[in-house]
Amino acid sequence: MAKRIEASNVSSYYGSFKAIDSISMTVEPKTITALIGPSGCGKSTFLRSINRMHEVLPNARIEGSLTIDDQNIYDPDVDVTAVRRLIGMVFQRPNPFPTMSIYENVVAGLKLNGVKKKSLLDDAAEQSLKAANLWNEVKDRLSRPGAGLSGGQQQRLCIARTIAVEPQVVLMDEPCSALDPISTLAIEDLMFKLKDRFTIIIVTHNMQQAARVSDKTGFFSIDKTGDPGRLIEYDDTQKIFSNPTEKKTEDYITGRFG
Amino acid sequence: MGDYPSRSENAVTGDPGVAPRHTRAAGTGVSPSSYDEPPIGGGGALPRKKSFSMESGFRGLSVAAGAMVLVIIVAIAVFLISKAIPALGANTENFLTYTRWFPNESNPAFGIAALAFGTVLTSIIALIVAVPISLGIALFLSHYAPKSLATPLGFTIDLLAAVPSVVFGLWGRDVFQQPVNDFSVWLNKYFSWIPIFGGEGPFGQSIMLGGLVLAIMVLPIVTSLSREVFQQTPGMNEEAALALGATRWEMIRIAVIPYGRPGVIAAVMLGLGRALGETIALALTLGLVFNISFNIIEIGGNSVAANIATTFGEANETGRGALIASGLVLFAITLVVNMAARAIIYRRREFRDSAA
Incomplete structure (x- = not known):
């Protein structure tokens, strides 16, 4: 169900601007x-x-190699949509499809995959919503618009939508930054639960959150504006937050940075 | 608290207290020390509201502008009805079902049936042809074409909307008629078993020619509005679709089109409005025949607006009243079309509003 991700010397560009410089992890x-x-x-x-969402932006490109269980996801023969089905993504701001109901949102990915049978879709919707800790809150109003939920519920709906297609890896881009503390806690609980099934990578500005939920932590930094970002330190979360090797990491997590 | 400069500075300089009210909004953190200063406003009561200001002046203007719409609509309706009633009274045939148009005789006989039929049929043909093409162009411009191509192409299409309709009419009559005629002959040869392509000829100034010219006229409106709507699809919804593994077309299908649907319907209705009301282009390209026939390739066809344009000049008092009555029918048709569009848009409002 879950797979290993290996990045070696990944550099990403927006046009001629180099955003990250040879990241390996x-x-x-x-x-x-x-x-x-x-x-x-x-x-x-x-x-x-x-998950190759970088290249959606105009002029964006990448160098280096990224593999998922030794398959290069940037292989020219690889179908990019298959990569994105394998590696799901949850975005910073909850983005349920505004024209779809809660139910339709959850099964949108499955329908894209050609699943048509109502019973299969119903099952998947229920399982995913349960896995996203949302089922009890929405089970009586599945046909209501997804965008009518609260922010935290919407984000859990987006997580349900992402895991409904049974990806191997779930990427989360600051999933709690638009949410209140209680909703944030709900999402963090959810992450622990999902860890049994998926590999999860989360970007967060909230260091307590990183310390609470993660097994490993990577610290990125830039020297000055305009320079590419680099991976300064990557280690067990325990180590990063108690005894980091790099001075920069220590400065950042203790708040003596920027 | 400490982020705001203390208010007391202002108070002691003897500011007469007419500073705009918003600078004293709640929560700007009046520091405790200012309680010792004289109250803002020089110690008296709170400043009075001005009896006349930009605020009330602007409100009056905007209310007047809003009321103007109603006044104009009512004035048009009253004008049409008051002019139409005498002519309708003099009519010796049923206005709604009679197909001929002889209002200038001593025994006026006229009916709207053929005209209304022609108006609606040409407009429907125009939409059937124009809408799919427009949506295709709009999606191409908004989601496929590189920017360097989309900008000039979009500009060209907007330019097409600026061409006067009489130019389209002349072009349709003098240039486009021949190819449409040839096409009609071909259709008639192979598809005459379909009633709309049947008949013996002659072909040419037909419902199809009028409909196609209308289609070209409607195309730019529908295209540029739809494009606008498609471009407004939130990027995060497009990314959500792509991240689920959607291809470009699937992304458009699940994120862009549903989001843009109300806008596209509105665009189509505006296009239909133009098609229904189009006058001179149809007067030049239709056969101006008063009959009801579903045959779209034989010479024939007429429309309410084209009939008004072509017969108004020689109409007498009753004739003008009859034409105005036909205008009233056109007015009613557009009203019904618009209301239908509203109903369609309204039906899924719940989903749209919560998206905002």
Whole structure:
């Protein structure tokens, strides 16, 4: 169900601007990895490079290699849509499809995959919503618009939509930054639960969150504006937050940075 | 608290207290020390509201502008009805079902049936041809074409909307008629078993020619409005679709088109409005025949607006009243069409509003 991600010397560009500079890291299956660092240091760019969402933007490109269980996802023969089905993504702001009901939102990915049978869709919707800790709140109003839910519920709906297609890896780009503390806690609980099934990589600005949920933490930083982001340190979360090797990491997590 | 400069500075300089009210909005953190200063406004009561200001002046203007719409609509309706009633009274045939148009005789006999039929049929043909093409162009411009191509192409299409309708009419009559005629002959040869392509000829100034010219005229409106709507699809919804593994077309299908649907319906209705009301282009390209026939390739066809344009000049008092009555029918048709469009848009409002 979960797969290992290996990045080696990944550099991503927007046109001629180099956003991240030769990032290498290995993410083990069924773990939560947190990426932290100041704004503009390339965490999100790196995350979006993992499921090839980076290249959606005009003139964006990438160098280096990214593999998922030893398959190169940037192989020219690889179908990019298959990569994105394998590596799901949850975005910073909840983005349910505004014209769809709660139910339709959850099964949107399955329908794209050609699943038509009502009973299969119904099952998947229920399972995914249960897995996203949302079922009890919405089971009586599945045909209501997804955008009518609260922000935290919408984000859990988006998580349900992402995991409904049974990906191997779930990427989360600051999934709680638009949410209140209670909704944030609900999502963090959810992450622990999902860890049994998926490899999770999360970008967060909230260091307590990184410390609470993740097994490993990567610290990104830039020297100055305009420079590419680099991975300064990548280690067990325990180690990063108690005894980091790099001075920069220590400065950042203790708040003596920027 | 400490982020705001203390208000007391202002108070002691003897500011007469007519500073705009919003600078004293709640929550700007009046520091405790200012309680010792004289109250804002020089110690008296709170400043009075001005009896006349830009605020009330602007409100009056906007209310007047809003009321104007109603006044104009009512004035048009009253004008049409008051002019039409005498002519309708003099009519010796049933206005709604009679197909001929002889209002200038001593025994006026006229009916709207053929005209209304022609108006609606040409407009429907125009939409059937124009809408799919327009949506295709709009999607191409908004989601497929590189920017360097989309901008000039979009500009060209907007330019097409600026061409006067009489130019389209002349072009349709003098240039486009021949190819349409040839096409009609071909259709008639192979598809005459379909009633709309049947008949013996002659072909040419037909419902099809009028409908196609209308289609070209409607195309730019529908295209540029739809394009606008498609471009407004939130990027995060497009990304959500792509991240689920959608191809470009699937992304358009699940994120762009549903989001743009109300806008596209509105665009089509505006196009239909133009098609229904189009006058001179149809007067030049239709056969101006008063009959009801579903045959779209034989010479024939007429429309309410084209009939008004072509017969108004020689109409007498009753004739003008009859033409105005036909205008009233056109007015009613557009009203019904618009209301139908509203109903369609309204039906899924719940989903649209919560998206905002």
